[in-house]
Amino acid sequence: MTAPITADPAALERLQAHFDGMPPVAAMQVGVTGWDGDCLRLSAPLATHVNDKGCAFGGSLVSLATLAAWGLVTLQVEAAGLDADVFVAATEVRYRAPLFADLHAQARLEEGAWPDFIDTLRTRGRASTWLVASVPLPDGGIATEARLRYAAILRAPVSAPGQAD
Numbered sequence: 001m002t003a004p005i006t007a008d009p010a011a012l013e014r015l016q017a018h019f020d021g022m023p024p025v026a027a028m029q030v031g032v033t034g035w036d037g038d039c040l041r042l043s044a045p046l047a048t049h050v051n052d053k054g055c056a057f058g059g060s061l062v063s064l065a066t067l068a069a070w071g072l073v074t075l076q077v078e079a080a081g082l083d084a085d086v087f088v089a090a091t092e093v094r095y096r097a098p099l100f101a102d103l104h105a106q107a108r109l110e111e112g113a114w115p116d117f118i119d120t121l122r123t124r125g126r127a128s129t130w131l132v133a134s135v136p137l138p139d140g141g142i143a144t145e146a147r148l149r150y151a152a153i154l155r156a157p158v159s160a161p162g163q164a165d
Contacts (some may be wrong), residue, residue: 057101061095070088072131089149132148
């Protein structure tokens, strides 16, 4: 079994740098605000996501939720010492209320356990899992909630020049 994950500040810095290196995500001004090993939290300013009604654009809400879930899977894979590509495979989203404040998203594993996901990835070379992500309202309600399935696929090791594949 895989050991529990402890939040690593350097891993959060690498994740932030990765987000900043993707032009669409950088334009969103996404910030990594926390990770406790089970839950990843991101934020983005309302000013860059406001729609014609003065509230957060729906596409921005689901994008931040998607990034939080992707980042959480990526952190778990990295913490396990694995090198894998992480892909979103499915998303179900509900917009429950307009958000007139900065965006904050959090993502968690929906059910099951990360050690099972990591063990499957190690043994089969691929694994998938469901996560839940939400963007809360300032009063504690929910603006947006999403259920997302992610897949991770181990990258093939790169052979050095002159080595057989």
